[in-house]
Amino acid sequence: MNDVLGNLGQGFADVLSLEHLFFVLVGVFVGTVVGILPGLGSITAIALLIPVAFGIDPLSGLIMLCGVYFGSQYGSSTTAILVRTPGDMGSVVTTIDGYAMARQGRAGPALATAAIGSFLAGTVAILGLTFLSPLLARAALQLGAAEYFVLMLLALLLVATLTTGSTVKAIISALVGLALSTIGLQSSTGVPRLTFGSLQLSSGVDFVLVAIALFAIGEAARILGRGRGAEEVLPTGKIRMTKEDWRRSAGPWTRGSIIGFVIGVLPGIGPSLASYMSYIAEKYFMPRRYRKQLGRGAIEGVAGPEAANNAGVGGAMVPMFTLGIPGSATTALLLFVFTMYGMQPGPGLFTSSPEIVYGIMASLYIANVALLALNLPMVPLFTRLLTIPTPVLYFGVMAFAVLGIYSQRSSQFDLLLLVLFGAVGYLMMKFDFPPATLILAMVLGPLVEDNLGRALNISRGDYMVFIERPISRVLVLLGLLVIIAPLVAKLIGWLVRRRRPIPANPGDTSTPAADPDTKVKAPTGGTED
């Protein structure tokens, strides 16, 4: 414990230099701005900034990117509330009650509760990260190749199944991602795979390229392909909360923080699912007299999910630091940045580069405070960004994407791949295939394969090793549970529906799916104009 505090202190000392503070602020600012811009979320921001991070020292680069991650969560809640357009998946639920509040002239309190809740949750999560990680790191040393394999597989399973859309499509996305990860010369054997004789493909497909192509270009194509006008922005008014607002927000903040952190820690799922879960939780925990407001402007519907998604960010960093496993698609990118700097995240990182680890944690505390200070007063300024005309914005994004890719390998082939995957990204979004699953699978692919290979080599082909080793056995059981549980739930739901047909309720916006089957919809109210 003293060790942790000592290291943390050192971390603060490192970070409180002018240069590092600068990068924290840059990251936080860029993150907020990007979060506000619709369609651009943390993944795109980080992916686009990776080439920039390449040119600066590791601590500064990582601090900046983590700041972007945090900041984007804050920024996207602003647009969700004011323009009903979440800037990031984690703020989708916020659009429901947040926008409703805004239309009632209560945008101020909504923004305030989101900002404060995010701050509190962020603090909780960072504390959890600080104190939990060293413990986990030490426990992680017990893990061998077999355990890592099962853990990675579990992450993959969670990614594929714990989606609120079509599971089949998520699985397909994951499989494509896995396949893409195999392209090139296999690192352990040197065997060329799926290269079709092409020299460029022999070095594999860079997953940052795929990430940028799927998200930035795919989104640009989606928006420009329709030619819609910009949404009107509602005036914010005073950002202040009444006593009642404070009282009602307290519970959701707490619950949201915990839910968010726990879910964030689970490898493979992160802030967005956390916010959904929080919304559902609030439905049950809300005091009865306010319950019918949920969906129509209940402050709990903003406080809880916003806290959850910020806590989720902190939580997602835990597996990243301690196990080297991505806690979300965005942390997968961050993982890449670590390796780019020549560091290997995992239990070893705590002993080999504690100054980096604790430096980042210290910077997160600072980022959190900076975000609160930025967000509350500067909201009107930020919302001005929404008035950037769509073509300018998205062409700028695309130009930046091309630029970023070129700066990695100076390869024309890469640029063509970018266009190709951009088209793929567009199609995926049209047909409801989740792109983040693909990215995550692409990152997890080599990890899964390497560990499986190693585990099997050690056990000399004995597949039972995964059940014999105790930790591995537990994880396998968990994995089976993850697969079986949704099927059981579906079965029960189907049986119930056969007894009592439930009438369709298209106008009902108050309940996002509590049923794991159905999609969570953005509100489709009939009274908007």
Add this chain to the structure above:
Amino acid sequence: MTAPTRQTAPRRRRFHSDVAAGAVTLALGIALTIAAAGVKPSSFGNSVLQPRDLPLACGVGLLIFGVVLTVQGILKMRAMTAPAAPDVAAAPAVPPSAAQDEQVPPADDGETALKDSPRNLLVLGGLLLAYALTFIPLGYIVATFIFLFAGTMYFSPDKWRRNTLFAVLFSVGVYLLFTEVLGIPMPKGILEFLL
């Protein structure tokens, strides 16, 4: 469940996009399986897991799930005998872009009412492809300027002053930022004599 068509006039069965998606997946699966089968085995004698195993597993997986998806699509098509009541009318909201962070696909029910413009998409794709192809030969500044100018002019033809300004500022500004400030070289292309 998003059907791609938006007509509400009575029509034959709606073609469900899942069938197409499933078919594509199936084709991909077949292609991948064939490609994977061609991967040479590892030269290390004692390795259990072969290089072709993961690609092969993915190929087979895609095959299976492609079939599943196609079947799902067909079943959904059957379930939609007449075109359903119009999707709850155009929500002005723009639902989120697909999962930025997590695997949550967009619920774009409100959007299916709005048609995609194939022309916009083609122009966009063409411009992007042209940009990628001319990036090195024409050089960063020229290629970027053309891309941005042409793109913004196509989508907002009346704002030519703004578009020009943006295109110039972006191409020159970013070029300077990367080459001078960040020290990352960018192709000079036809402006070589100048730079």
